[in-house]
Amino acid sequence: MGILEGKKLLVTGVLMDSSIAFHVAKIAQEEGAEVVLTSFGRTMKITQTIAKRLPSTPEVLELDVSDQGHLDSLAERLGQQVDRLDGVLHSIGFAPPGAFNFLEGTWEDVSTALHVSAYSLKSLAAAALPVMGHGGSIVGLTFDAQFAWPVYDWMGVAKAAFESTNRYLARDLGPKGIRCNLVSAGPIRTTAAKSIPGFEQFEQTWHDRAPLGWDIRDAVPAARACAALLSDWFPATTGEIVHVDGGVHAMGQ
Structure with a gap:
């Protein structure tokens, strides 16, 4: 029996089969979970195509986390696919190009980054709450925000x-029996990474700084951590950030 046997999970952010979200969905299915994906707009077809590479092709619901109508109808639409929800993976982030210049970034750029990349965690949790009961788990993906990283700028503030x-x-969700945790992953060569100008600076140095080494093409370690947090194996852990970065977060400069 897998650690996610019988769980019903909502996974956002599947755009590439190399992404953390894709591997979370894959591991979840292999561990016995039923998975529903989300996407929106022009990326719907991409997600639907990538979904066919999973062990079992899941349904893909439309969800733009900046669209209140999508959020308001999510629980009802989920109810047409599953009888309940046991877990949610938040793998959503976006910032306009201007947000990657700290001193010149406009409020319009910054507010978009904050809305999509930070506020959406609350939005998604609230939207899923009507179909999520005691024992549920919300897991989000972050990139260690305790430092001012090169090139990350306002996205770092959003994180x-x-x-x-x-x-x-x-x-606020603990009294309802719902856990909320994050996985802080090292840099992975994903769609999100490609949208950040100069992100290759991380790729060039991370392996050298990580005591365990780091493979920017391997999303599986971070995905396994997400799967574990979505399972019942961490029943008393919430508000936590689990680092899956080869140990870089613990090293000095």
């Missing part, structure tokens, strides 16, 4: 807000 949002969700 700091994201991590704070996780703690407040843990506070």
Whole structure:
């Protein structure tokens, strides 16, 4: 029996078969879970195509986390696919190009980054809440926000807000028996990474700094951590950030 046997999970952010979200969905199915994916707009067809590479092809629901109508109808639409929800993976992030210039980024750029990359954790949790019961788990993906990284700029600020949002969700959803945790992964060559100018700076140095080494093409370690947090194996853990970065977070400069 797998660690996710019988679980019903919602997984966002599947755009490439090399992504963490894709591997979370794959591992979840292999561990016995039923998975529903989300996508929206022009990326729907991409997600539907990539979904066919999973062990079992899941349904793909339309969800733009900046569209309140999509959020308001999510629980009802999920109810047409599953009888309940046991877990959610938040793998969503976006910032306009201007947000990657800290001093010149406009509020329009920054507000978009904060809305999609931080506030959406609360939005998604609230939207899923009507169909999620005691023992549920919300897991999000972050990139360590305790430092001012090269090139990350306002997305780094958004990740700091994201991590704070996780703690407040843990506070407010804990009495309902729902856990909220994050996985802080090292750099993975994903769609999100490709959208960040100069992201190759991380790729060039991360392996050398990581005590365990780091493979930017291997999303499986982070995905396994997500799967574990979505399972019942961490029943008393919430508000936490689990680092899956080869140990870089613990090393000095």
